[in-house]
Amino acid sequence: MDKHFKRDALTIIENLEAKNQSFAGKKILLTGAAGFLGSQFIHYFLTLNDTGNLNEPCTVYCLDNFMRGIPDWLSELEQREDLEVIKSDIVKEKSFPVCNYIIHAASIASPIYYRLFPIETMDANVIGLRNLLEFARENPCDSFLFFSTSEIYGDPQPEYIPTPETYRGNVSCTGPRACYDESKRYGETLCINFWQQHKIPVKIARPFNNYGPGLKITDKRVLPDFFTDVLNDRDIHLLSDGKATRTFCYISDAITGYLLIMLSDLNGEPFNIGTETPEISMVDLAKKVIEVSGKGLNVTFQKSEDKEYLTDNPQRRCPIIEKARNFLGYNPNISLEEGLKRTYEYYLDHSQAIEA
């Protein structure tokens, strides 16, 4: 098993303490298994089995349509008995293995790619979700986790930043990001109503900018782009004025949060998962990436050829995570410096990723 994934998996196991046992002998269905979050979930479950943490091993059913390719790490794990790969499109599929836990993470998350595949993105978040919810109605599960997004808040008015779960959002239903934002919003509505009407034990995660091993270097999200420049010994080219701010949550903290949501009994509830600090501008983030690499590079500014590149892109994004702290004991603790260091180490070993 890849050492970078293993390190994160061990961190998650340490964070979850006795809660890891909840997966003993259990079956987990994971959609979007070949994606960034999928990679980390799979390595966590397999590491639980490998380290003898469970009285009985768990089994992971890894469903993906592989629209963005089959990652190397998955080909390496495919022969294992505690993992089954299912090539399938969640939008067309109605029948799944009966499982204790269902994690629905299938949906493109990178803005560049969801704008290239807007209909597919909407379908995965609405029709795919509906297929899974209907299946769970016929085949009860212990818990169901839907991946929504911080983008359901759109571009929040300044008084709602940092943003709590109670904020209703400021979202365009026709803009270039609407295929993603609006389908996630409707997805949340589906989840709440399937809980209220049919008692499907569904919970909702709203991730705020995760990063770390497993995030493809070709993904065209901001950190992979910065690391691509640095790995090629180029100055980092910003395609904006660099003033927009975000907080970044390292993947082992984020996965810990998602698992805590799934293992709770807080059905029908959305949770922000991310970090509250530091809220950092893109230009400062670029400087930090250069610092981590130890290379004498600079930050430069360019205009994107894509006219819609910055349309509806929020100027600030920062969560309030008090709800997850208070109700779940969520406590992210990997600093940005440490997270960037781990990510850089991963990219040094994985600088070649298939184009998505």
Ligand SMILES: NC(=O)c1ccc[n+]([C@@H]2O[C@H](COP(=O)([O-])OP(=O)(O)OC[C@H]3O[C@@H](n4cnc5c(N)ncnc54)[C@H](O)[C@@H]3O)[C@@H](O)[C@H]2O)c1
């Ligand atoms: N990573 C983040 O920071 C972040 C932030 C906000 C929301 N999310 C949400 O979390 C989930 C996972 O994100 P990620 O970063 O792993 O995304 P990703 O783009 O890396 O992976 C998504 C995976 O879903 C698969 N997929 C897409 N449509 C499918 C379909 N119809 N049937 C089967 N598989 C399909 C893709 O092939 C891909 O492997 C998504 O729902 C995303 O919207 C992630």
